Amino acid sequence: MSTLHAVLDRVTNRVIERSRQSRALYLTRIEHARAQHAPVRTVLSCANLAHGFAAAPANDKLVIKELRKPNIGIVTSYNDMLSAHQPYERFPELIRAAARRVGATAQVAGGVPAMCDGVTQGNPGMEMSLFSREVIAMSTAVALSHNMFDAALMLGVCDKIVPGLLIGALQFGHLPVIFVPAGPMTSGLSNDDKARIRQQFAKGEVGRDALLEAESQAYHGAGTCTFYGTANSNQLLMEVMGLHLPGAAFIHPNTPLRDALTARAAERVLELSAMGNEYTPIGHVIDERAIVNGIVGLLATGGSTNHTLHLVAAARAAGIVIDWTDFDDLSAVVPLLARIYPNGKADVNHFHAAGGLAFLIRELIQGGLLHEDVRTVAGNGLSHYAEEPRLLEDKLSWVPATAQTLDDKVLRPRATPFAADGGLRLVEGNLGRGVIKISAVASQHRKVHAPAIVFDDQEAVQRAFDAGELNRDFVAVVRFQGARANGMPELHRLTPLLGVAQDAGFHVALVTDGRMSGASGKVPAVIHLSPEVLAGGPLGRVRTGDMIELDADAGILRAHVPDEVWATRDIHAMQDEASTWGFGRELFAVFRQAAGPAEEGASVFGMYPAAAHVATSPEITPSSIKEQA
Structure with missing residues (x-):
């Protein structure tokens, strides 16, 4: 061994x-x-x-x-x-x-x-x-x-x-x-071709019929x-x-x-x-x-x-x-x-x-x-x-198992890895703690220093893209996307939009208290920022125009705002009423209210039932539980 x-x-x-x-x-x-x-x-x-x-x-x-x-x-x-x-x-x-x-x-x-x-x-x-x-x-x-x-x-x-x-x-x-x-x-349509057609659709270069045909070939x-x-x-x-x-x-x-x-x-x-x-x-x-x-x-x-x-x-x-x-x-x-x-x-x-x-x-x-x-x-x-x-x-x-990889473009031995590390980073600073997956992010895109554009949902990002407002260096700050706010939906729709801006040569990143999921890709995205805004997270202090520094390699995420200004800002804690009703969302109100921090799993269950009492109630121990049983 x-x-x-x-x-x-x-x-x-x-x-x-x-x-x-x-x-x-x-x-x-x-x-x-x-x-x-x-x-x-x-x-x-x-x-x-x-x-x-x-x-x-x-x-x-x-x-x-x-x-x-x-x-x-x-x-x-x-x-x-x-x-x-x-x-x-x-x-x-x-x-x-x-x-x-x-x-x-x-x-x-x-x-x-x-x-x-x-x-x-x-x-x-x-x-x-x-x-x-x-x-x-x-x-x-x-x-x-x-x-x-x-x-x-x-x-x-x-x-x-x-x-x-x-x-x-x-x-x-x-x-x-x-x-x-x-x-x-x-296997169906290649993932590269699928992503390319999605970006072409986002730019208006192909229509919905071409997009649907590509998706149907991928998911077949x-x-x-x-x-x-x-x-x-x-x-x-x-x-x-x-x-x-x-x-x-x-x-x-x-x-x-x-x-x-x-x-x-x-x-x-x-x-x-x-x-x-x-x-x-x-x-x-x-x-x-x-x-x-x-x-x-x-x-x-x-x-x-x-x-x-x-x-x-x-x-x-x-x-x-x-x-x-x-x-x-x-x-x-x-x-x-x-x-x-x-x-x-x-x-x-x-x-x-x-x-x-x-x-x-x-x-x-x-x-x-x-x-x-x-x-x-x-x-x-x-x-x-x-x-x-x-x-x-x-x-x-x-x-x-096979003694050697059968395709070293896909799978490698530990002696010749694709990268020396696993490509997941904890980033932290005055905006809280979040994670970023950099294994798909090219090294030249891992450091971004650009002004924030603050959005309250991904539809607002889409509107800004359609209006031509994202042809610039920027950090998209998408807030109110945590579990307590709206159930923490994945923000996949942002990937093609931000990818278009990055491909055009702009320095682009995403910072959010929401999720991007397993499809997190080539655009640097700090996600799961904790605590979320609706739980008092400092992301709520950010205003459009604030300079945001992201250094994914060093694990740094920081808003460059003078301390005296930062301290006086209210944490915006609005609740989008549209996220509380329709499509059965009313039934999940108790889940949104009970959801824990992202770093604890964003779960309504919290710790293993009653385990949290162990620290505060010394009389509750494994042996006492057994005796009571």
């Missing part, structure tokens, strides 16, 4: 120490749940149990009643509008058949909503997108609350779905859980979008954190190998149940080392900035506290080993063909940049994930 890199070791120990009390409380509670509920159906009355299997086939009823074999709960994000989730229509029957082959059972426990930022982008529904993560977490808890299940399979792919499923599943930390991906669609079939945004970053996370079967992330939907992996996930989760031989609950798989591994995987591939929110929120659901300083410290030493759009020209299919996650994970383990000695759903040790699945004579097998 390779020696751990000193920074990885230091950050991990810092996270362990920071999380000591809350993590201990979490583990105590899941141990209490396991002791009370294995096998789970023994605690149900006859009427409870009869309700739980009333609609099951006769043979399944017998198995469930006998209490001798485990029952799998399937939580699914299936819908047939969204390409990434449409393949899940077939999965429950594959899983039920696999369970029956070994004498067990499986039932769809419940469904969770799956909304697509690609559909809602720039529309009112986008303002519910981040909070759909919380709805998904609660829906997962509702699905598993029937206490009928000894293990669970999570069927989800995209942006908020996987983090929500993970947060929900961690509340049932005594259950073994495997995440089952659906896979990416086959079943499966996940192929660029490396949040959806595919989710799949990397589940793999490097040990919640997938090895190599499951990027196998195409509706193929024999994908079906074999789905069936094997059902068989494997049964083996991991308390009624199997390798009891491995999700609350033990997700520990401090697994979370740090997730951060490293994201950095090594230039993954989605959304996970500076989602991974933080998911970690807290397991009693683990991470912050943006942890991301920043690791980014300084984790090399960038992949170039996937928007950090390069390739899509995830090219990445997978070049060697994919198995190659990447092996390189990081050998470089001491991943914790190998972790628990995973494949068994102890992350080395299993340096193997690729194959169907050999119709039998699912795993083979070692």
